[in-house]
Amino acid sequence: MVFNFSLNAETPPPVWGQTGHRVVGAIADNYLKGSTKRQLKKLLNHESLAFVSTFADEIKADSLYKEFSSWHYLNMPLDGTYETSDKNPDGDLVTGIAFCKDKITSDNSTEDDKAFYLRLLIHLIGDLHQPMHLGLLEDRGGNDFDVQWNYKDSNLHRVWDSQMIESYGMSFSELTDNAAFLTKAELKAIEKGTVLDWIAETHVLTNQVYASAEKGENLRSRYSYKYFNIARAQMQKAGIRLAVVLNEIL
Secondary structure (H helix, E strand, C coil): CCCCCCCCCCCCCCCCHHHHHHHHHHHHHCCCCHHHHHHHHHHCCCCCHHHHCCHHHHHHHCHHHHHHHHHHCCCCCCCCCCCCCCCCCCCCHHHHHHHHHHHHHCCCCCHHHHHHHHHHHHHHHHHHCCHHHHCCCCCCCCCCCEEEECCEEEEHHHHHHHHHHHHHCCCHHHHHHCCCCCCHHHHHHHHCCCHHHHHHHHHHHHHHHHCCCCCCCEECHHHHHHHHHHHHHHHHHHHHHHHHHHHHHC
16 A cells, blocks of 8 residues: 655645644553554554544545545434434445454555554544534535634634634644543543444534534634533543554554
8 A cells, every 4th residue: 555645735624633633643642552552653654643643634635545535424413323324325434444443453454554544543533523523414514514713714614623723722742731630430431332332422512513603603712612622522532542442453
């Protein structure tokens, strides 16, 4: 598997933003087993989880990787579940994560293929915890839910992907260092569950995010004050659960 690709002016906007995904990767580092870390160094050529966490967005600039585009999200009604929702025939977050895990653990996969799908998996676990990646089909997960962010045109998806995080003004390492303290019981609760359980949990927040704004509303510092800690908590959960997955398969 060759990782070369070219960036251009039409590169899609990132999800969770570069900062958010790097927070997820950096937090995961704190919960990895020693044996998992050794396998990751080998497969990722000593690149960190934070560094490779944006790979799946970067390759969107190359049409060769178009087949993976639908893996970044899934669409479901606000009152629905993944199990009862119509499925994207091109795949979604659930099928993408499962495919990556199969490739990484298969004896028939080359080292390059394992490294490629590992990079995708690291990113997709982050996407799973961004509420608007589980949004409505009719507005493309909030991409067509137009709002303003500090008087500039935006949409609800972009606000949660990157603008609210970037407006906070902390680097990914600063956000990682200031992640919430968790008791052993709280950590254990986060680590529990399956991908489908985590999706159901995130989808509760999806409903809250849709209810948090009116179309055309100008969202400003008051919005961040109310919702930024939810974004922080989701990035922390994503990092912890990414470590769970990696410890399981490596």
